[in-house]
Amino acid sequence: MIIEYNRPKTLEEALHLLARAQPATVPMGGGSALNRYSLEPLAVVDLQELPLNSIQHPGNNFDLGATVTLQALLDTPDLPQAMHKAIQQEANYNLRQVATLAGTLAAASGRSPLVTVLLALDATIISLTNQGEGRISLGDFLPVRGEYLPGRLITQIRLPSNVRLAFDYVARSPADQPVVCASVAQWPSTRTRVALGGYGKTPVLALDGPEPGGVEEAARNAYSQAEDVWATAEYRCEVAGVLARRCLTELQ
Secondary structure (H helix, E strand, C coil): CEEEEECCCCHHHHHHHHCCCCCCEEEECCCCCCCCCCCCCEEEEECCCCCCCCEECCCCEEEEECCCEHHHHHCCCCCCHHHHHHHHHHCCHHHHCCCEHHHHHHHCCCCCHHHHHHHHCCCEEEEEECCEEEEEEHHHHHHHHHHHCCCCEEEEEEEECCCEEEEEEECCCCCCCCCEEEEEEECCCCCEEEEEECCCCCCEEEEEECCCCCHHHHHHHHCCCCCCCCCCHHHHHHHHHHHHHHHHHHHC
8 A cells, every 4th residue: 555655866865765774665567567556655755757778789788767667678679589588478568668677686586587587687776775886696686685675775687698599388368377497598609508497486597507408307397396276286397398408409
C-alpha cells in the first residue's frame, strides 16, 4: 500500500529519501511491480525525472540505464537477438511499455527469461548510496536482493557486448513464462556460462568455465531437484540438458 509519493529531480534528493528508515521507502520506475496489491505501507520515489534511461555502447560493453523500459531494450537493434527473444517472452507489449530493467531485476522470480539471459552474460549492477557507488555481479545480487537494495538506487546495468549469446525455452503456451529456459553465453576466449530459468526464486548459474565442455551435464545437474506445481524435477532435468545443448549448438 503506497502511503507517500515523491518525485525527486536530482539523484541526491532521491538518495536522501531512500536512506530513510521510516517510512520504508523504495524506488519506482514503471510501477509494474509496486502496483501489485500489498498491505505493507510504502513510500515511493518516482525515478521518471532522473537521467537513468540511457542506452550506451562504450567499447566492449553495453551500459543500460536502470529505468530503460523492456520495450526500449527490445527496440535496440545492437543488443543480441537472443536477448530480444527473452524480452518478448518476459512480458506482453503493454507491460513492456512500463516495466523497467532495474525493476525486473529487483522483482523477478526464477521464471524470468530476461534475468536468465542477463545471468548468463555475467551482468554487473551499478548502484549508488549516500556513501558512494557500488558494483555487484548479478549472480551475487540475486540471492541477497532483500538485504542489498534498501537505501540503494540502481543506476545502470553493464553487459559485455563482445559475447555470443543463445536462448531457448519451453512453456505451456506461447504467452506463458517458461517452465524451463536456458541461456548460453560464450566469450572470445571460449569462456562459457550457462544459466537456467523457469523454477525457484531466481534463475541459477549451471556452468561458468574456460570452455564449453560439460554444458549438457551441468544443466541437468543444476535442475535435478527442480520440482514444483508446474513440472517434475525429472522433466526439468531432461529439458534443461536439451535446451543447453541446443543453445551451444547454435553458437557453434
